[in-house]
Amino acid sequence: MEMSYKPGKSLPARALYHRCDPGQLTFESTASLAEFSEIPGQDRAVEAIHFATEIDVDGHNVFVLGPSGAGRHTFVRQFLEKKARHRDIPSDWCYVYNFDDPRQSKALKLPPGISKGLRVDIENAIQDAQTAIPAAFESEDFQLQHEAIAEEFKEQQEKTFDAIEQDAHKRGIGVIQTPTGVAFIPMRDDEVIKSEEFEKLPKKQQRKIHADIDELTGQLQHMLRSAPKRAREMRQKFRQLEHDVAGLAVTGLVDELKQKYRGIPVVVEHLERMQADIVDNVGLFLKSSDGPGLPAQMKEILRSKESAAMRRYAINVLVDRSDCEGAPVVFEDKPSFAELIGKIEHEA
Structure with missing residues (x-):
């Protein structure tokens, strides 16, 4: 069975490019801008992390899921580091x-x-x-x-x-x-x-x-x-x-x-x-x-x-x-028992 295709609507060349007027921008370079610490379109996820980090009890954990490249690791790291700066430095x-x-x-x-x-x-x-x-x-x-x-x-x-x-x-x-x-x-x-x-x-x-x-x-x-x-x-x-x-x-x-x-x-x-x-x-x-x-x-x-x-x-x-500003944020790529609890490396 042969399928017929209707030709699409043609676009003029000027519609393929949107020119931004630099005069509308309030900065000279993006290097001077504050780091963006939100995930667009993930308001519920952001609220959940805010809520979870306010639960101050031992044994509380948060598990973050998301597709690869969604920025979940970067967001969580930036969020925790920002929040940790306002916490007491541990002993x-x-x-x-x-x-x-x-x-x-x-x-x-x-x-x-x-x-x-x-x-x-x-x-x-x-x-x-x-x-x-x-x-x-x-x-x-x-x-x-x-x-x-x-x-x-x-x-x-x-x-x-x-x-x-x-x-x-x-x-x-x-x-x-x-x-x-x-x-x-x-x-x-x-x-x-x-x-x-x-x-x-x-x-x-x-x-x-x-x-x-x-x-x-x-x-x-x-x-x-x-x-x-x-x-x-x-x-x-x-x-x-x-x-x-x-x-x-x-x-x-x-x-x-x-x-x-x-x-x-x-x-x-x-x-x-x-x-x-x-x-x-x-x-x-x-x-x-x-x-x-x-x-x-x-x-x-x-x-x-x-x-x-x-x-x-x-x-x-x-x-x-001595080098801490607020509470430390520790990243462990391999959270095994030995890495989290420690191990005896030498016994005298």
Whole structure:
């Protein structure tokens, strides 16, 4: 069957082109125009997105459908970015050393834009402490107090021994130093009584001398038994002195940071715990690896251990919002479980 076609209405050439008068335009270039953020002919879709983004509950989702090239992705991105600029900036997050349980780091929720500055401030404070603490321990005041404690212990020992020696002298007993220690011997007119002469003494006098020597030996043994206790007391005084000196050296550094971050209680609490830990572990700041006479390999091992121990004071910044203007808009082209929730990449 043959089909017949009727010729269409012809159009003049001037009808195929519409000339726009530039004088009617209020701009010089389209580059100066604001970005168009609507989808022509999609008023209901736009209203739906407006409504959906006002529902502020967890677990709420919006699914946008449309033909390819309709501009749905561009519109949603522009819409969310514009709306997010008027939302609050979310918190920073960082990990710090847990002084109560070193095996489990402690997460700190911080005001936006704070975490990087806090990390730098603590790094600087630790570096300053590495200079201030050794300087305090090398000061003349510390050395004098340290020597005074050692001298006190020495004087106590000498005083006790002098008392025993004086008691022995009154009893006519001499005190001599032997390769095995201190010994008591009978004396007469500042001369040692020889064995043959001692045997000639009356038995009563011999028993008296033996009793005196036994009593003096007991006093000496008591002094020797108490020496470790006195040594512990001396070491405790040394530790207390080191604790006090280290505390004075680091207090100013930490107090400055506590004043700066006084409006953030979790930071102030962490700084206080850090300060206490520095004082309790002051040996980390005295650089035993610099000791004279150590082999180069041993120095390297000690430096490695010191560096690892000092990492406890570092701040591990997880989320930094310093560059955010409003709430962030995150685009994830592959919203898998691992991409959304995260995954363990390495287990130490």
